[in-house]
Amino acid sequence: MINITFPDGAVRSYEAGVTAIDIAKSISEGLARKVLAANINGQVWDATRPIQEDATLSLLTWDSKDGQSTFWHSTAHLMAEAVEDMYPGVKFWVGPPVEGGFYYDMDLGDRKMTEEDLQKLEKKMNELARQNNNYIRKEISKKDAVAYFTEKGDEYKLDLLENLNDGEITFYTQGSFTDLCRGPHIPNTGLIKAVKLTNIAGAYWKGDEKNKQLTRLYGVSFPSQKQLDEHLQMLEEAKKRDHRKLGRELGIYTMDEDVGPGLIMWMPNGTVIIEELEKLAKETENAAGYKRVVTPHIAKESMYLTSGHLPYYADSMYPPMEMEGEKYYLKSMNCPHHHKIFAAESKSYRDLPYRIAEYGTVYRYEQSGELFGLMRVRCLHMNDAHIYCTKEQFNDEFRAVNDMYLKYFKIFGIDKYVMRLSLHAPEKLGVKYVNEPVLWTETEEMVRNVLKESNIPYVEVQDEAAFYGPKIDVQIYSVIGREFTLATNQVDFSQGRSFKLEYTTQDNSTDTPLIIHRAPLGTHERFIGFLLEHYAGKLPVWLSPVQVKILPISDKFTEYGKTVLQELKKADIRAEIDDRNEKIGKKIRDTEMMKVPYMLVIGEKEMNEGKVSVRRQGKGDLGAVSIAEFLNTVSTEIKNRSSL
RNA sequence: GCCGUUGUAGCUCAGUGGUAGAGCACUUCCUUGGUAAGGAAGAGGUCGUGAGUUCAAUUCUCAUCAACGGCUCCA
Numbered sequence A: 001m002i003n004i005t006f007p008d009g010a011v012r013s014y015e016a017g018v019t020a021i022d023i024a025k026s027i028s029e030g031l032a033r034k035v036l037a038a039n040i041n042g043q044v045w046d047a048t049r050p051i052q053e054d055a056t057l058s059l060l061t062w063d064s065k066d067g068q069s070t071f072w073h074s075t076a077h078l079m080a081e082a083v084e085d086m087y088p089g090v091k092f093w094v095g096p097p098v099e100g101g102f103y104y105d106m107d108l109g110d111r112k113m114t115e116e117d118l119q120k121l122e123k124k125m126n127e128l129a130r131q132n133n134n135y136i137r138k139e140i141s142k143k144d145a146v147a148y149f150t151e152k153g154d155e156y157k158l159d160l161l162e163n164l165n166d167g168e169i170t171f172y173t174q175g176s177f178t179d180l181c182r183g184p185h186i187p188n189t190g191l192i193k194a195v196k197l198t199n200i201a202g203a204y205w206k207g208d209e210k211n212k213q214l215t216r217l218y219g220v221s222f223p224s225q226k227q228l229d230e231h232l233q234m235l236e237e238a239k240k241r242d243h244r245k246l247g248r249e250l251g252i253y254t255m256d257e258d259v260g261p262g263l264i265m266w267m268p269n270g271t272v273i274i275e276e277l278e279k280l281a282k283e284t285e286n287a288a289g290y291k292r293v294v295t296p297h298i299a300k301e302s303m304y305l306t307s308g309h310l311p312y313y314a315d316s317m318y319p320p321m322e323m324e325g326e327k328y329y330l331k332s333m334n335c336p337h338h339h340k341i342f343a344a345e346s347k348s349y350r351d352l353p354y355r356i357a358e359y360g361t362v363y364r365y366e367q368s369g370e371l372f373g374l375m376r377v378r379c380l381h382m383n384d385a386h387i388y389c390t391k392e393q394f395n396d397e398f399r400a401v402n403d404m405y406l407k408y409f410k411i412f413g414i415d416k417y418v419m420r421l422s423l424h425a426p427e428k429l430g431v432k433y434v435n436e437p438v439l440w441t442e443t444e445e446m447v448r449n450v451l452k453e454s455n456i457p458y459v460e461v462q463d464e465a466a467f468y469g470p471k472i473d474v475q476i477y478s479v480i481g482r483e484f485t486l487a488t489n490q491v492d493f494s495q496g497r498s499f500k501l502e503y504t505t506q507d508n509s510t511d512t513p514l515i516i517h518r519a520p521l522g523t524h525e526r527f528i529g530f531l532l533e534h535y536a537g538k539l540p541v542w543l544s545p546v547q548v549k550i551l552p553i554s555d556k557f558t559e560y561g562k563t564v565l566q567e568l569k570k571a572d573i574r575a576e577i578d579d580r581n582e583k584i585g586k587k588i589r590d591t592e593m594m595k596v597p598y599m600l601v602i603g604e605k606e607m608n609e610g611k612v613s614v615r616r617q618g619k620g621d622l623g624a625v626s627i628a629e630f631l632n633t634v635s636t637e638i639k640n641r642s643s644l
Numbered sequence B: 001g002c003c004g005u006u007g008u009a010g011c012u013c014a015g016u017g018g019u020a021g022a023g024c025a026c027u028u029c030c031u032u033g034g035u036a037a038g039g040a041a042g043a044g045g046u047c048g049u050g051a052g053u054u055c056a057a058u059u060c061u062c063a064u065c066a067a068c069g070g071c072u073c074c075a
Helices: A020-027 A029-034 A065-086 A115-130 A142-152 A155-162 A225-240 A243-249 A268-287 A301-307 A309-316 A335-344 A391-412 A437-453 A524-534 A555-570 A584-593 A604-609 A627-639
Strands: A002-005 A011-014 A037-040 A043-046 A055-060 A101-107 A136-139 A170-174 A177-180 A194-204 A213-222 A298-300 A321-323 A326-330 A354-363 A379-389 A418-422 A459-461 A471-477 A483-492 A514-519 A548-552 A575-577 A598-602 A611-616 A620-626
Touching: A011 A020, A020 A029, A020 A037, A020 A055, A037 A065, A043 A065, A055 A065, A065 A101, A065 A115, A065 A170, A065 A177, A065 A194, A065 A213, A101 A194, A115 A194, A142 A155, A142 A177, A155 A177, A194 A225, A213 A225, A243 A524, A268 A354, A268 A379, A268 A391, A268 A524, A298 A301, A301 A309, A301 A326, A301 A335, A335 A354, A335 A379, A335 A514, A379 A391, A379 A524, A391 A437, A391 A483, A391 A514, A418 A437, A437 A471, A437 A483, A483 A524, A548 A555, A548 A584, A555 A575, A555 A598, A555 A604, A555 A627, A584 A598, A598 A604, A604 A611, A604 A620, A611 A627, A620 A627
Parallel strands: A002 A055, A418 A459, A548 A575, A548 A598
Antiparallel strands: A002 A011, A037 A043, A037 A055, A101 A213, A136 A170, A170 A177, A194 A213, A298 A326, A321 A326, A354 A379, A379 A514, A418 A471, A471 A483, A483 A514, A598 A611, A611 A620
């Protein structure tokens, strides 16, 4: 007999060799039907795998993340079975569960998969699922495993086997499909009640673009049709807050083939948002001791050779223009220009920290397939600044930048983000990173300390640093789940030397400053893209292109409406009047759709009493107040940059 | 850049080997209406671009450009 410890601490005895399913049955049949897998001593196991020793156990159902992953992983196998049926001779690479579903990478040879095939595959998968086949785990020797896949002619699985040893190789079989797989899997295909194959994509083998491109099939599945329907419904809802859709509907930005891919044109509404963000940035930076600078959009090749950018990033810079025998590049970063400003006057330690800021326009020739709405573009406006400081000043400066981030995030109500400490990879020194092993270690430790001291939660990631130093990235997710770096705070111990930047120290020698590159508000493009999705288009009043819309009931009240409009404009409120020949219901609907935060409905009653009837977007009628009272409310809300 | 999909009016989308349609938006007229779409009429597109097949191409084929879903990349 063995002792099984349950999550609540209860201990029960079972025969050795008992399975999680058996245990579930001993509790209730209903529970047993829902069990997908089990957590045994902290490891996820098949619910059908015999337990031989004392163990802690928790049963995993759809309600747990591990349960879902197992479910999706098993569905990937089911899909592979269907694919093998439709495409005999197909070779498989890997098919893991991912956030929101699963995929399987495969080599179809010369054949192509089309959207129609997906529906046929779904049908086949449903058929196979209804056969109620068990997922059967089998431990197998490396020799036999190699023999199996050699026979099958699947060089991808053989490649996987190369890195595995006897004793750690298992096969899983369901129905007619057998796969090399670590597992675990759900007990039976019959649990998979609803399947949706979402898309076909190419994916390089082992993620390397030099390798062959495999066909990747994405899908998602659920234990009930209802859950699938809800999932699809949720995706539909998410699409509604896609910044590309909102950007068009709200007149924020546009793009045009004649202008070029990835080149954003900000329309009047979007420009208002830009100006408000810049106002915020300038206020904040002024208060924090930054000075503003303005630099040109181009520079000679020699500067990017000095900076070291050209060798690393030539491919993603627009090709140079030739003038007077010189090559000029569109700038893809502002730092070199800023360094030149630092170098323009001799500096002493008394001048440090020297902080200069610019909403700099930079151009990056991003790969065509990477362009994505406002999030990934080829011309961007960075909330850029560079801080030149001594080693002694570094901690305070770096922390001040972090504090600035947190201040901004509070204003925007940004709470779902990950701070990522991006470190170098020692084996790539001299290739991807400047070859200064000691400086790397030192500065990485400095940055880590700042994060620790300020109690900011963060994750460390290798091989994500800039070529000139470690950095902290703030990662966010778009509504369709793509990850982006919203803001960045970087240490640079390299360019100061490259540009021979110097300051006179207190003892009259010279030293090179450390440089901090920072962009808490990222770029206008990405930040506004993010904000549109974050607020679902319902921007706070201070950011709204139109803050107040005046809606006269009929044209008899247009004149009064215009006097209200003048009052609002005098108070610097962005207001408009809807004097179209439309009914009030129509005017309200249109204004609601444009997500204007305040609507002022005015008619006979309001005109006679010198009032306005206030309607808040998404909230409805708030009743009538005097013009002065409304002005006061709105002005305060704007001044405080309130989020609601 | 690579794989796949798509490209018809400002927007969302039907449709066809014989040079096109709806809804919304737009213009004009009627209507003067109290908190999410009042009514009528009108205007608007060489069907992404280029070539090929054909008596005839928006429709079929190829190329190209762009967008979309991924992969790779992201100072």
